[in-house]
Amino acid sequence: MSLYKLCQKIVKFLFMFVYRVEIYGKENIPKHEGAIISPNHFHWMDPIVVGVYIDRQIRFMAKYELFNNKLLNKFLKKLGAFPVRRHEADLNAVKTALKLLKEDNLVGLFPEGTRSKTGELGEANAGVAMFSIKSAKPVIPVCIIGNYKPFTKIIIKIGQPIDFTQYKKEKMSNSDYLELSQIVMNEIKKLKEGM
Numbered sequence: 410m411s412l413y414k415l416c417q418k419i420v421k422f423l424f425m426f427v428y429r430v431e432i433y434g435k436e437n438i439p440k441h442e443g444a445i446i447s448p449n450h451f452h453w454m455d456p457i458v459v460g461v462y463i464d465r466q467i468r469f470m471a472k473y474e475l476f477n478n479k480l481l482n483k484f485l486k487k488l489g490a491f492p493v494r495r496h497e498a499d500l501n502a503v504k505t506a507l508k509l510l511k512e513d514n515l516v517g518l519f520p521e522g523t524r525s526k527t528g529e530l531g532e533a534n535a536g537v538a539m540f541s542i543k544s545a546k547p548v549i550p551v552c553i554i555g556n557y558k559p560f561t562k563i564i565i566k567i568g569q570p571i572d573f574t575q576y577k578k579e580k581m582s583n584s585d586y587l588e589l590s591q592i593v594m595n596e597i598k599k600l601k602e603g604m
Contacts, residue, residue: 522534538586539586
């Protein structure tokens, strides 16, 4: 059993005593193909919850600062996470994400690019659409609803895949990517409003 699967089992078991987790739309996760898993992000536990309740391994792109600690660096890499320098053009992170997607992995990317300070849905970052178009893989919008207070409910809603492949041959600008990434945020908003 991989470390990822072991951690999934342990955390899911522990969560049973702390949260009531409900998950909807698991059938929208591809069984074997690559895809971008794109949840809203308002709490440091978001990638943990999504990673635990989606059965397939998700290779999360995580902020570079998390990898500064040697122990955490090793642990995150063993779980399949990879670093991104968020405030610069990080070609290594781009190459890693595209390679993983082309190898049919699930890659976790937060469409807002960072955590929302208010808990409200933020504006989209251009990255999600860019990775989807360059890899020819769909984006799966995911909405996490809850506040992570002990003994409360956490709802995970997984939306229909969003296919951007029709833009593969078009010349895209950053504002084009932003506009398409906002479609992902709009889908997350619909999932949230359809509580």
